[in-house]
Structure formats: C-alpha cells, structure tokens
Amino acid sequence: MNGSSPEPSATGADPGGPGAAAQLAELLREQLPGARDVGVEQVEQVFGGNARQALAGTATWTEPSARRRREPVIMLSRAPGSQVQADPEREYAVLRALSETSVRAPRVFAADRDGAVTGTSSIVLQRMPGRADPVAFLRSRDRARARELTADLARAAAELHAVDVHRDVPGLTERLGGVVSEDGNIDPQSTVAAQIEYWQSVFLGCRLEPLPVLAGLFDWLLDNVPAPARVALVHGDLRPGNFLYEDARLVSLLDWEMVHVGDPAEDLAWIFRPLWSPQRFLDLGSFVRRYEEAGGAPVDRAALLYHRVFAEAKFAAISIRAARAFADGTTTNLRLADRAATVTTSLALALDLAAEWESLPKGALC
Amino acid sequence: MLRPTTGELLRAVHIQLAGQVLPALADGAPRRQLKSALHLLRRLERSWDLQATYLEADNLDLAETLDRALRALPAEAGTGYARLRTRFDRVRNRLPEREIAGSAAEAGVHDPGLAHLMTVNHALQEILADLQAALRHDRDLPSTALSPVTSMVSGLHRRLVARAGEAAGTHDDN
Numbered sequence: 001m002n003g004s005s006p007e008p009s010a011t012g013a014d015p016g017g018p019g020a021a022a023q024l025a026e027l028l029r030e031q032l033p034g035a036r037d038v039g040v041e042q043v044e045q046v047f048g049g050n051a052r053q054a055l056a057g058t059a060t061w062t063e064p065s066a067r068r069r070r071e072p073v074i075m076l077s078r079a080p081g082s083q084v085q086a087d088p089e090r091e092y093a094v095l096r097a098l099s100e101t102s103v104r105a106p107r108v109f110a111a112d113r114d115g116a117v118t119g120t121s122s123i124v125l126q127r128m129p130g131r132a133d134p135v136a137f138l139r140s141r142d143r144a145r146a147r148e149l150t151a152d153l154a155r156a157a158a159e160l161h162a163v164d165v166h167r168d169v170p171g172l173t174e175r176l177g178g179v180v181s182e183d184g185n186i187d188p189q190s191t192v193a194a195q196i197e198y199w200q201s202v203f204l205g206c207r208l209e210p211l212p213v214l215a216g217l218f219d220w221l222l223d224n225v226p227a228p229a230r231v232a233l234v235h236g237d238l239r240p241g242n243f244l245y246e247d248a249r250l251v252s253l254l255d256w257e258m259v260h261v262g263d264p265a266e267d268l269a270w271i272f273r274p275l276w277s278p279q280r281f282l283d284l285g286s287f288v289r290r291y292e293e294a295g296g297a298p299v300d301r302a303a304l305l306y307h308r309v310f311a312e313a314k315f316a317a318i319s320i321r322a323a324r325a326f327a328d329g330t331t332t333n334l335r336l337a338d339r340a341a342t343v344t345t346s347l348a349l350a351l352d353l354a355a356e357w358e359s360l361p362k363g364a365l366c
Numbered sequence: 367m368l369r370p371t372t373g374e375l376l377r378a379v380h381i382q383l384a385g386q387v388l389p390a391l392a393d394g395a396p397r398r399q400l401k402s403a404l405h406l407l408r409r410l411e412r413s414w415d416l417q418a419t420y421l422e423a424d425n426l427d428l429a430e431t432l433d434r435a436l437r438a439l440p441a442e443a444g445t446g447y448a449r450l451r452t453r454f455d456r457v458r459n460r461l462p463e464r465e466i467a468g469s470a471a472e473a474g475v476h477d478p479g480l481a482h483l484m485t486v487n488h489a490l491q492e493i494l495a496d497l498q499a500a501l502r503h504d505r506d507l508p509s510t511a512l513s514p515v516t517s518m519v520s521g522l523h524r525r526l527v528a529r530a531g532e533a534a535g536t537h538d539d540n
Contacts, residue, residue: 047398210491213523216498223502334402341409344531351524 020045020055023118024075030117031110034064040073049241049255052076056127059109072127073109077120079333088121089113090175091256094233095125097169103160104243104252130244130251134276137240147281148248151290153271154282156243156250158296161232161264169233178231178261189227192263196221196310203317206324208340213347214320217313220354226263226303234262239276265299269307273315274349305357312350316343376411380404412535420533421483424526428490429458431522435497435515443507446500450493457489494522 021043029038038061048054055075062068078088092111099107107126112118140146165173165186174180177198179190200218203211235242236258244251268291271277272284282290288299323340325331370378384404391397436451470481498519501512531537 209488210495212491212495212498213526215495216519216523219498219502334399334406337402338406338409341534341536344527344534345536347527348524348531348537351527 020075020118021057024055024057024073024124025059027075027110027112027117027122027124028059028061028073032061035061037062046074048076048079051079051255051257053079071109073124074127075118075122075124077118077122079331087257088123090172091259092123093172094169094176094256094259095123097172098163101159101163101168103163104156104250105256106252106254128244128252130246132241132244132254134239134241137245138276138278138280140281143281145248146278149245149250150278150282150287152245152248152250153238153243153278154287154290154296155294156253157235157238157264157267157271158291158294160235160238160253161267161296163233165231165233165261173261176233176259176261186231186261188229188231188263189225191231191261192228192266193222193225195260195262195266196225199310199314199317202321203313206317206321208320208324208327211320211343213351214313214316214343217309217347217350217354221306221310221313224306224357226265226300226306228263228265228300228303230297231261232264232297234260234264234267236260236262236267237270238267239271239273240278241276263303263307264297265303265307266310268299269304269311270314272308273311275315302357302360305353305360309350309353309357312346312353316346316350319343319346372414373411376407376414380407380411383407409535413533416533416535418477418480418483420529421480421487424529425483425486425490427522427525427529428487428494429454431518432490432493432497433458435518438511438515438518439507440511443511444500444504447497450497450500454490454493457486457493494519 021040024043025038025040028040029035032038038059040057040059043055043057046054046056053076055077057073057075058070059073060068060070088111092108092113095105095108098105106128108123109126110124112120112122115121137146137149163169165176165178169176173186177191177194178186179194181187181190196218200222203214203218207214235253235256237255238253242255243253268284268288272279272287278287284304288304292298319339319342322331322336323338326333326337326339383400388397388400388404391400432454436447436454439447470476470478470484473484475481475484501507501515501519504512528537
C-alpha cells in the first residue's frame with residue numbers, strides 16, 4: 001500500500017534551522033498556483049510525533065487575483081528511521097480530495113514528493129487551531145467534556161467513512177490499497193486481506209527473531225478475513241494524539257500517512273487499543289452506537305472483534321519495525337529503542353481477542 | 367564481587383538522571399530523549415537478571431511441546447514433518463559452537479551459556495514457525511490428527527507470551 005519515499009539521513013536534516021524556512025517558502029512558491037511574493041515568518045520547530053519532524057510558521061503570498069493571503073502552515077517531514085512508511089504523494093492527493101468533502105482534515109498546500117527541495121519527503125498543510133495532547137485528553141478530570149469529545153470522535157469517523165472512494169477520491173483506489181475486481185468494483189474481502197498482507201510483510205521484513213506467535217496471528221487473520229458490506233476511506237491511525245480538539249469539539253484529524261481503503265471497523269478497533277483507548281469516557285459499544293447514529297454504516301460485531309486482533313498485530317509489527325530501525329542505526333530516537341518490549345502485551349491481548357472471536361456463534365460470523 | 371549489582375547501578379543512574387539532569391532540560395528533543403532513556407532504564411532494572419532463567423524455561427517448554435506435537439502427527443503425514451523432526455533433534459542434541467558464537471556476537475551477548483540458550487531458543491522458534499506453516503498448508507491431514515497438535519501449539523503460544531512479558535518486565539502493561 002505504501003510507495004517509496006526518499007530516506008532521510010540518520011542524523012536528520014535540520015528542520016528548525018535557518019535553511020528550513022527558505023525551503024518551506026521555496027516549496028510554496030513552486031506549488032501554490034500563480035502565487036507571488038511568497039514568504040514564511042515566525043518559523044519554529046514543533047513536535048511532529050515519532051515518525052515525522054514538524055516545522056510551523058505563517059505563510060504569506062499574493063494570489064493571482066491580487067488578494068493577499070496569510071495562512072498558518074505546518075511542514076511535516078519524514079523522520080530518519082521512521083516506523084511509518086509514508087507516501088507523501090498519496091497523502092497529498094487524499095487531503096486535496098478531502099478538501100471538497102465535510103471530512104475534518106487540514107487543507108494541503110504543497111508536497112515535496114522526492115525531497116528535491118527539503119532533502120526528505122515532506123508535506124505542507126494548513127495549521128489548524130486546537131491541541132492534540134493525548135495525555136491531557138485521556139487523563140481529563142472533566143469526564144463529561146471528555147465524553148462529549150469522544151462522541152465527536154465517533155461522528156468524525158462516521159463523516160470520514162461516508163466518503164465514497166470512487167467518487168470523492170478518484171483515481172486513487174488501487175494506490176490506497178483497494179483491490180479492484182474485473183467488474184471495476186472494489187472487492188471488499190480482498191481489500192481487507194491486502195491490508196493484513198501488507199502488515200505481515202512489514203513484520204516478516206523487520207523481525208529480528210522468528211516470533212512464531214505473531215507469525216501465527218497473521219496466518220489466523222488471513223484465514224478469517226471478513227467480507228465487509230462496503231469498504232471506505234480508513235484513516236489507519238485514528239486515535240487520541242492524532243486529532244486536534246478545542247473543548248469538546250474535534251477540530252481536525254491529523255497524521256494521514258497510513259490512510260487506505262479498508263473496512264471502517266478497522267479504525268474503530270484502532271481507537272480502542274488499550275494504550276490510548278477513551279474507554280473510561282465512552283465504552284466501545286456506546287461509541288459504536290454514536291458512530292452509527294452519526295451515519296456510520298452498521299458495524300458487524302464479529303468484524304469489529306476481528307479488527308481488534310488485527311490492531312494488536314499491526315501495532316506489534318510497527319513496534320518491531322521501530323525497534324529494528326534503532327538496532328540498525330537508521331534512527332536515533334530513543335523512544336523507538338525499546339519498542340520490541342511492547343510486543344508481548346499486544347500478543348497477549350490478541351490471543352485473548354482471537355479466542356473470543358472463535359467462541360462466537362457461527363451465525364455471528366458474517 | 368557481588369555489589370553493587372547491575373540492578374543497583376541502573377537504579378542509581380536512573381535516580382541521578384531523573385533528579386539532576388531532567389529538571390535542567392527544557393521541553394524539546396533532548397528532554398524527550400532523556401525521558402525515553404529513563405523509561406528504558408526502569409524496565410532494564412526490573413528485568414536485567416531474568417534472561418537466563420527465562421530462556422531455560424522457554425527452551426524446555428518449546429522442546430517438550432514440539433516433541434509431543436511432532437510425535438502426535440501420524441507416520442504417513444508428509445515428509446516435511448520428518449524434516450522438521452530431524453532439525454528438531456539436531457537442535458535438541460547439540461548445536462555447533464560456531465553457530466552459537468556467531469549469533470551471540472551479533473546480539474551483543476558475552477556469556478557463553480546465555481549465548482547457547484539464545485541460539486537454541488531462536489532455532490526452536492524457527493522450527494515452531496515452520497511447523498505452524500506446514501500445518502496451515504496441509505490439506506491432507508485429518509482433523510483428528512490436526513486438532514490435538516493445534517491445541518498444543520495454541521497452549522504453547524500463550525505460555526511463550528506470558529513468559530516473554532515477565533522476562534521483559536512488561537507483563538502487566540495492559
């Protein structure tokens with residue numbers, strides 16, 4: 001599902017340095033249609049997560065209509081040894097397409113697909129208001145407000161999953177991992193299977209030891225792929241920390257580098273991984289009800305359970321890739337050094353969830 | 367000479383870094399790096415001396431379960447199982463020293479005993495993964511033969527994960 005992108009150096013570029021602001025301005029000058037007098041001011045390096053480096057600033061330019069524009073922007077650049085293989089061109093195309101929909105996503109201004117300007121693959125987005133702090137949200141003492149924000153997350157997920165992949169994101173179906181059958185329609189089951197196979201390949205390519213339990217879990221996932229009634233645009237990393245919020249309102253979904261076509265239940269399962277689950281404000285069942293009330297397609301409970309198994313296997317694969325990047329010296333991020341130690345926690349839960357799925361009445365497995 | 371132990375040293379380093387260095391660092395990448403290092407030091411302090419006991423128990427369980435599983439398969443089952451049996455017997459009996467030394471050096475292990483345990487564990491994991499793959503693709507194996515072996519493997523999976531979590535000091539992370 002992911003294309004290749006240029007590998008940044010292990011020591012990293014200098015995203016906060018004086019050259020970075022000029023690079024950001026150059027990128028905007030190249031790609032804003034008809035823009036003149038492009039400048040970027042108030043540039044500062046901000047936290048962009050483990051996978052990307054972020055540079056924030058205020059861009060100014062004159063449009064062809066002579067109107068002067070002033071926009072807060074953020075440039076996200078792939079961090080060395082990132083545990084997420086981003087395809088900025090795909091992310092750019094999706095965000096451009098989503099700007100025509102009601103999905104809560106930032107506008108996109110430019111992308112440096114091959115790192116020709118910035119030295120590594122980068123994307124320039126509208127900088128939205130709000131905060132992304134997952135700890136502040138998950139430890140909130142204002143449970144009523146946190147509950148309302150969690151319900152708004154359910155609504156935002158329903159809005160995203162309402163996107164018609166063929167109509168709203170034209171020409172990107174296969175690039176987003178959708179498997180198209182001979183009749184031109186997306187084959188839902190094969191599309192879900194392709195996603196499992198992708199993460200299985202990540203695991204097999206990065207593991208430092210055989211890990212037969214995880215190997216067995218991926219086999220189990222492939223042997224029991226659900227056939228969703230429809231596939232949708234799936235964020236792929238939808239969770240606290242990857243959306244901006246103000247009070248009880250979700251402002252924008254962030255970090256679209258794992259966006260793909262898949263089973264909407266995949267996003268719902270990912271939101272409720274124990275590490276970042278908003279369970280204490282709204283349990284999964286109530287969250288799903290809110291999601292369905294907001295227009296989300298009815299959620300098959302067996303499929304949701306299946307995707308909770310997948311979420312743990314995927315997180316384990318991401319952790320193994322992160323640990324491998326540190327072991328190989330392609331990242332200096334100490335947060336990734338010990339990620340392999342988290343794998344057993346994911347596996348223990350995945351085995352429990354798979355056993356729960358196996359115990360479901362066969363009629364529930366549809 | 368026993369004291370201070372590695373655990374005592376790790377704890378002391380953690381206390382000093384957390385008490386003296388962390389407060390001096392402003393928000394930013396160096397502070398995040400130190401916090402990650404402190405988190406890692408705490409986990410190592412909890413688990414630094416568990417590795418040998420863990421691997422001994424793990425190897426014993428892997429070997430016993432693989433032995434039972436391979437014996438439970440009918441004699442007329444595919445030749446792939448016989449090859450797995452041969453590999454298994456070789457690992458259980460004795461691995462060539464050069465294999466042990468090579469993999470241990472790569473993993474930064476100095477103690478020859480621990481290096482042996484690690485190499486055996488890796489080899490047994492490999493045989494288990496290959497047995498799982500063989501069972502998954504075997505369309506001729508009757509369910510009466512497959513079911514007990516699958517059950518043995520499932521039980522082993524749970525024990526492997528539980529033991530690895532305890533050895534890594536992460537078993538109560540959920």
